[in-house]
Every structure is written in C-alpha cells, then in structure tokens.
Amino acid sequence: MTAESYDQLAIFAAVAQERSFTRAAARLGMSQPALSRAMRQLEDRLGVRLLSRTTRSVSATEAGEQLLRVIAPRFEEIDIELALLSEFRDKPAGKLRITAGEHSAITILQPVLGKLLPDNPDLSIEIIVDYGLTDIVAEGFDAGVRLGEQVAKDMIAMRIGPDMRMAVVGSPAYFARYSKPVVPGDLMQHNCITLRMPTYGGLFLWEFEKNGQELKVRVEGQLVFNNIAMRLEAALKGLGLAYMPEDLVQEYVAQGRLIRVLADWCEPFSGYHLYYPSRRQSSPAFTLLREALRYLD
Numbered sequence: 001m002t003a004e005s006y007d008q009l010a011i012f013a014a015v016a017q018e019r020s021f022t023r024a025a026a027r028l029g030m031s032q033p034a035l036s037r038a039m040r041q042l043e044d045r046l047g048v049r050l051l052s053r054t055t056r057s058v059s060a061t062e063a064g065e066q067l068l069r070v071i072a073p074r075f076e077e078i079d080i081e082l083a084l085l086s087e088f089r090d091k092p093a094g095k096l097r098i099t100a101g102e103h104s105a106i107t108i109l110q111p112v113l114g115k116l117l118p119d120n121p122d123l124s125i126e127i128i129v130d131y132g133l134t135d136i137v138a139e140g141f142d143a144g145v146r147l148g149e150q151v152a153k154d155m156i157a158m159r160i161g162p163d164m165r166m167a168v169v170g171s172p173a174y175f176a177r178y179s180k181p182v183v184p185g186d187l188m189q190h191n192c193i194t195l196r197m198p199t200y201g202g203l204f205l206w207e208f209e210k211n212g213q214e215l216k217v218r219v220e221g222q223l224v225f226n227n228i229a230m231r232l233e234a235a236l237k238g239l240g241l242a243y244m245p246e247d248l249v250q251e252y253v254a255q256g257r258l259i260r261v262l263a264d265w266c267e268p269f270s271g272y273h274l275y276y277p278s279r280r281q282s283s284p285a286f287t288l289l290r291e292a293l294r295y296l297d
Helices: 003-018 021-028 032-046 062-088 102-119 184-189 228-236 246-255 284-293
Strands: 051-053 058-060 094-100 123-129 143-147 155-159 166-170 194-197 206-210 213-217 242-245 259-261 272-277
Touching: 003 021, 003 032, 003 051, 003 058, 003 062, 021 032, 058 062, 094 102, 094 284, 102 123, 102 143, 102 228, 102 246, 102 284, 123 284, 166 206, 166 246, 184 206, 184 213, 228 242, 228 246, 242 246, 246 259, 272 284
Parallel strands: 094 123, 094 143
Antiparallel strands: 051 058, 143 272, 155 272, 166 242, 166 259, 206 213
C-alpha cells in the first residue's frame, strides 16, 4: 500500500469516527479542503461512496461502515505499537486523549496533570469534557473517566477517586423566601436549578437514597445549565436550589453562603474510575498516567 493510500484511509477513519469534516481536520492537523480532496480521491480510486454528506451531517455509507470495521482496529494497533516505541526513550512520550465529565476533569485530572507534565515534556494530553457516555474506541480515545456505575462491563476500570456524595444547597436569601424541603418530594414546590445531560436525553433527575429506598425526582425551575460553574453561581445568588457534588459546596456551606438540605437523603456512591478497553496494551505514556491517577485508600 502506498503512503498516499495509507493517509487517505486514515483520513476516512477520522471523518467517519468524528462524523464531521471540521472535527476530523482539527484532529489530524490539516486543512478542511485538503481533507475533502483526499476523501474524493479515495472514493474515486475505490469506485464506491464511503460517506454520505448533507449540509448538516456526515455519516458512513454501508460500504464505509464495512471498511471502518476493518481498518479502525488496525490503525489503533499501529498507534499502540508506535507508542510502545517510546519505552526506548529516556522519558515517556506521545499523545493521550481522554474523555471526562467536567467535575472529574477539574477535581481529579487537572491536579494530577499539573504534577505530571512538567517532568515529562514529551508527553501531551488532550482532555475532552463531555457529559455523554462516550464510546472511547469508536471516538479514538485512549481512556475515559466516569463514575464506577457508568462504566461498561467490557472495559477495564480503575478507581481514581474516593466515594462521592451529592448535596442540595440554597442560599440564605433563597430560604428567607421558601421553607426548607424535608423529603425529596418537597422539591416539587421549589425553584430548582436543573442540569441538561445528553446521556439522559433531557433534564437530569435528582437521585436520592435513604435506608435502602431510592428516589429519582424530576425537578423543575427557571434555570437550566449544562455546566457546574453557572449552577453554583446561580445558587449563591439565591436563584434556586442546586444539586451539586458535595466537595464543590463544602466551603460555601462552612462560610454560611449556602445552606445544605436533605443531607440524610444523600448517601455515598462509587466515585470516579479510569476505564479503557481490555485489549489495550499499555504504552509507557499511558502506564505513567494510569499510575499517577491510581487512587489509594
């Protein structure tokens, strides 16, 4: 196979996985016109249509899906083997791509990377913040970070954080206008700051548990966000009740800027795990990151 053919197949795999010429071009570090030209040349050479293009989306045709199933694992194997060559270097090198939720990226990944990267200048790490349950193999990630209960059974999972608790909080100004909820059902009478998550296809349900009884409450309110900072700021300003990871609000509760309610309904649950395919060989770079993230009780 010629170098040009190899490049064109790699470009096709990136476009098919990203479902976007723009994202594939950014991932490969090339211009979008050059990428589009390479795709046309590949389709002309093979004599089949590999991608279905519309003004809004790109998807693989049936022939494209078949080709992707064949070549994607091969490219992954090549990338792994190339990464393994870094063991012959003095320090681990290469690029790692990780998908994580916003909270874990800020509280777990960022502190570890701040210690790891200065001593490993040849190592680069890309963190994609995403609330969805990403297919890390199909999307070309080396690993993902999610709560233990969210990790697929066919993945290797390693704990990288302690058990977690959620907290329902509101400002003193908010509770000057509204009574405090005593049971989760009382939240239906409150102005709740809600979270939209793509995984659930709508607003996130607030989850509670007490003495083995589990409840999911579909709360409502004037504000809907998809990030942590804006939910926290809205709660501090008295605009409603927020459902947040406990560690993010402890300081504000201690200062009296937020008041916690329903604490007896917020029991601990499994914390964050690093997960990756069971067939993945560990490059020196990935091994270094994995061990730096490993949580020790």
